[in-house]
């Protein structure tokens with residue numbers, strides 16, 4: 001393959017001829033510009049130069065191989081140019097945010113001082129870049145659903161049974177027939193590399209060590225093949241599918257996952273468009289102002305950016321090609337016809353759809369409002385309504401899973417046990433795994449699983465259950481202490 005100098009690449013920085021350097025390789029992306037899901041303008045910004053640091057954290061490593069024909073992989077940078085790039089990187093002035101993160105990383109407490117998932121989240125909030133934290137923590141609109149997801153658990157109390165033999169307590173269970181050491185799984189969440197260079201692989205390795213199942217996101221920052229390659233042969237991994245609107249492309253993806261050894265397809269239906277996450281949308285402006293001071297309205301001029309404001313936020317464009325016309329009648333039979341894997345619908349938000357899912361004969365449902373990235377009922381309340389109004393659904397569905405809540409939602413063993421009492425086979429957590437791997441890598445993920453295991457076993461013993469089967473709906477009571485507000489007219 002030919003080699004190029006930085007000067008040669010720099011000639012190609014326009015719409016008519018646009019080259020970029022990624023990991024010392026030179027690509028011609030001119031024809032790809034209009035197809036780029038993140039928009040042409042963002043690539044043009046890096047036209048003629050090195051785009052590695054912008055590209056790496058948010059693209060799976062195989063994105064270029066899969067989307068650019070081999071003829072557009074032009075060659076490599078020559079040795080001298082590689083050295084120059086390295087020198088430039090060393091000399092580059094760090095941004096204020098990068099310096100803040102560096103300092104915060106030097107001041108992290110030892111892992112032994114992390115007692116709860118909130119302790120872990122607090123460390124992550126210090127050490128994450130502004131962009132990563134905004135992306136991970138943001139929730140829809142005014143983020144009220146976010147706090148309500150958490151608050152839902154406080155309305156449910158245990159009706160604990162005593163004088164039961166619980167010295168031996170086994171919190172293990174099965175999810176879709178696969179063993180899990182506790183009723184918890186990793187719910188697929190995108191872009192783990194934003195928080196740590198080893199991203200999803202941190203979670204895969206810790207999930208193996210701790211005996212829990214990982215669902216990987218369609219938009220993970222490592223490819224599904226790389227993640228599977230880093231897993232143990234005995235390990236169970238599920239795949240979360242954002243269905244492409246082109247059935248053929250979607251089918252190829254599903255078949256690829258089946259061949260790679262993923263054991264179930266979780267079809268996400270609650271995010272066919274990106275939720276309105278303003279904390280994330282604002283992030284680039286906050287960073288800009290941190291560096292160069294406040295930006296003011298320029299009276300008399302049009303100060304709207306040429307390309308408009310990116311109201312989709314980070315990864316918002318990742319769902320741009322998703323199928324917005326999925327239906328029970330069409331999509332489930334289609335998916336059934338192309339895979340033998342169990343199918344779980346991720347993102348059920350009301351009782352009516354739980355009934356339709358059962359009628360469509362899917363293998364499981366995952367009650368979820370996407371971690372409050374859309375504004376529907378807290379999943380725990382939906383679970384409770386199903387239990388109250390249509391308990392027969394639990395028999396129809398082999399695995400009525402339950403996910404969600406946000407920062408402060410499922411963050412305790414007691415939350416998990418409340419959900420399991422009400423009929424959840426297991427619960428999925430998203431952000432806690434992102435936070436833990438961002439702060440301490442694989443050890444951080446192991447740590448939070450160990451914390452959850454300790455808390456789950458404690459909660460089981462305190463309610464009088466020695467196995468998961470002993471957890472019953474009557475062990476939980478919903479108590480809504482609405483204050484009686486007497487309004488004086």
Ligand code: HEM
Nearest residue numbers: 029037038042043051054055063064067314315316317318
């Ligand atoms: C060829 C060189 C490429 C460069 C320089 C590049 C660069 C970028 C940049 C800088 C962003 C915006 C990141 C941000 O919001 O902070 C972006 C977004 C995105 N890129 Fe690329 N990209 C490239 C190729 C690709 C390829 C091959 C794909 C796969 C189809 C792809 C898919 C995406 C997607 C889906 C987004 C949207 C992410 C979002 O909404 O934030 N890109 N890209």
Ligand SMILES: Cc1cc2nc3c(=O)[nH]c(=O)nc-3n(C[C@H](O)[C@H](O)[C@H](O)COP(=O)(O)O)c2cc1C
Nearest residue numbers: 187188189190217268371404405406407429430431
């Ligand atoms: C940063 C972030 C990224 C996410 N990415 C995806 C995704 O790619 N696919 C998906 O089905 N769900 C995604 N989710 C939703 C999670 O699978 C899960 O439902 C949610 O995070 C659970 O709430 P929790 O984060 O409060 O535990 C994401 C959630 C967050 C917070």
